[in-house]
Amino acid sequence: MHEMSLCEGIIRILEKEARSQGFARVKAVRLKVGAFSCASPEAMEFCFRAITRGTLADGAILEVERTPGKAWCMNCGETVTLAERYDSCPQCGTYELQVTGGDELRVTELEVD
Amino acid sequence: MSHARIVQVERDILGENDRLAADNRAFLASQRILALNLVSGPGSGKTTLLVRTIDDLKDRFPIAVIEGDQQTAFDAERIRAAGVPSVQINTGKGCHLDAHMVGHAMERLRPQPQSLLFIENVGNLVCPAAFDLGEAGKVVMLSVTEGEDKPLKYPDMFHASTLMLLTKIDLLPHVPFDVDRCLEYARRVNPGITMLQVSALSGEGLPAWYDWIEQNRLNAGAATAAVSAAQGS
Numbered sequence: 001m002h003e004m005s006l007c008e009g010i011i012r013i014l015e016k017e018a019r020s021q022g023f024a025r026v027k028a029v030r031l032k033v034g035a036f037s038c039a040s041p042e043a044m045e046f047c048f049r050a051i052t053r054g055t056l057a058d059g060a061i062l063e064v065e066r067t068p069g070k071a072w073c074m075n076c077g078e079t080v081t082l083a084e085r086y087d088s089c090p091q092c093g094t095y096e097l098q099v100t101g102g103d104e105l106r107v108t109e110l111e112v113d
Numbered sequence: 114m115s116h117a118r119i120v121q122v123e124r125d126i127l128g129e130n131d132r133l134a135a136d137n138r139a140f141l142a143s144q145r146i147l148a149l150n151l152v153s154g155p156g157s158g159k160t161t162l163l164v165r166t167i168d169d170l171k172d173r174f175p176i177a178v179i180e181g182d183q184q185t186a187f188d189a190e191r192i193r194a195a196g197v198p199s200v201q202i203n204t205g206k207g208c209h210l211d212a213h214m215v216g217h218a219m220e221r222l223r224p225q226p227q228s229l230l231f232i233e234n235v236g237n238l239v240c241p242a243a244f245d246l247g248e249a250g251k252v253v254m255l256s257v258t259e260g261e262d263k264p265l266k267y268p269d270m271f272h273a274s275t276l277m278l279l280t281k282i283d284l285l286p287h288v289p290f291d292v293d294r295c296l297e298y299a300r301r302v303n304p305g306i307t308m309l310q311v312s313a314l315s316g317e318g319l320p321a322w323y324d325w326i327e328q329n330r331l332n333a334g335a336a337t338a339a340v341s342a343a344q345g346s
Contacts, residue, residue: 009126095304099272
């Protein structure tokens with residue numbers, strides 16, 4: 001359940017931003033979670049609710065935007081979209097793929113007051 | 114009356130861990146220490162292979178070990194009995210090591226310059242994949258008693274690893290494990306992965322594992338030398 005550690009990381013980011021951008025409460029947190037990012041959005045939501053109790057983000061909504069996995073197919077010579085890391089190229093069926101996107105795990109935007 | 118407003122942030126959730134991992138990596142490079150992060154599910158034979166490796170290599174160069182487990186100091190005691198310094202990290206309820214824990218463990222352990230540092234992660238094929246510790250590479254171990262489809266079931270870990278060690282190969286005559294299929298699955302998630310087959314019990318395949326370590330120790334030194342030369346120029 002490493003999502004708990006990831007959510008602790010979110011709280012640290014919120015606390016830093018609260019100091020630098022001058023807000024006291026967080027009402028919503030928006031994340032980008034890539035298809036290959038080692039984090040399950042469902043587990044993130046569960047852990048976020050548990051870990052934000054009594055913090056500046058108590059009761060805040062977590063909105064997760066899932067971003068697709070992208071890879072460069074060496075055989076086709078172009079970028080393709082993958083659902084899973086172990087998928088073959090949807091065009092040529094080979095596994096000659098270098099992952100180029102979908103690893104992100106980022107806080108993008110906050111709603112605060 | 115609400116004063117709600119939107120704030121743009123754009124911060125990596127793992128940013129703090131990655132920053133501490135970069136500090137660890139810089140320290141290791143300055144000391145020309147090769148650090149390997151050993152990852153696997155529980156029971157793949159990590160500690161047994163580690164003890165055998167230490168026995169065989171400790172006269173060639175200094176070795177130190179950071180041991181991660183949820184509880185007990187059993188593994189660190191096994192490593193110290195093998196004759197090298199070791200520090201145990203107990204993660205409690207935690208399922209992985211992070212760069213912060215490893216940074217503090219290195220302060221306690223004080224590995225020697227040009228040594229080999231093994232970081233034995235918590236037995237878990239999921240969570241440790243996400244956390245950079247500052248190591249030169251992750252070495253994933255898979256035993257032939259586990260099943261050749263593990264690279265597809267746990268793709269993040271096999272993707273994150275540089276080397277796969279197939280362990281307990283002395284048991285191959287007794288178990289239905291397809292080595293070629295396992296390698297094919299691993300290459301689907303990581304086309305560049307190297308696989309070596311070893312047995313800590315019979316010693317089969319260990320010379321290739323030791324050669325791999327020696328080569329990477331040289332590379333660690335050479336990479337650092339190149340960085341020093343660039344900084345000096």
